[in-house]
Every structure is written in C-alpha cells, then in structure tokens.
Amino acid sequence: MIPLLILGLLRQNPGSYGYELLALMEERHYKYIVNFTKGSFYYNLQQLEEKQYIKKVDQLDNTRDTRNYIITELGDKEFEKLMYKYGSKTEYVNLSFYAAMLFANEYKS
Numbered sequence: 001m002i003p004l005l006i007l008g009l010l011r012q013n014p015g016s017y018g019y020e021l022l023a024l025m026e027e028r029h030y031k032y033i034v035n036f037t038k039g040s041f042y043y044n045l046q047q048l049e050e051k052q053y054i055k056k057v058d059q060l061d062n063t064r065d066t067r068n069y070i071i072t073e074l075g076d077k078e079f080e081k082l083m084y085k086y087g088s089k090t091e092y093v094n095l096s097f098y099a100a101m102l103f104a105n106e107y108k109s
Contacts, residue, residue: 001096003048003078004086005102006045007054009021011071014070016068033102052072056069082100
C-alpha cells in the first residue's frame, strides 16, 4: 500500500524529494489509510528505487543535497497495476480501496 501512495504522490508532484513526500503523506492524513512510520516510508522509497520504479533526478536550482525523484515508465506500469489491485476490489470495501481512490484522476483505465 505504501508503494501505491509514493508512486501516486510522485505522479502528482514529480521531482519531489523524500522528506517532501513524507510530509505530504502526513499532511493528507494517510496514516488513517495505512500504518506507516518514517522508517517504513524510506524503506519503501528505497525499494521502489532499487526496482527502478522511481529514479533520482538532478535539480539545477537546488542548493541543498536532496534526493529528488521522478516516476519511471516501469513505475507508471506498477502504479497502474497497484491501482487495479486496490481499486477494483469487489468484496468489502476497506481502506486500501480508499487509498486507490486518492489517485483516481491519475489512473488512465
């Protein structure tokens, strides 16, 4: 579930850095959708990068040493897959369905 949230946020905010994404998750109260900690967030961010779903990009006007990320083509496919997985549930509607609906406008299908 955390990967869906990270990928969705990066689709909405390309070039964001890790702390910025974490702050958005906290600001938007995603903790009510999925239980996450700072450690689990950064672990998932690292896993997404290792799987090449996201990649670091250089920011020319950036004066601090931050890791800015964009979603890759492979990441877009994973996002679509996760949206289908969590957004097409027909049994009892649970919080994972609502997580998918946060990014309904980003989902092409």
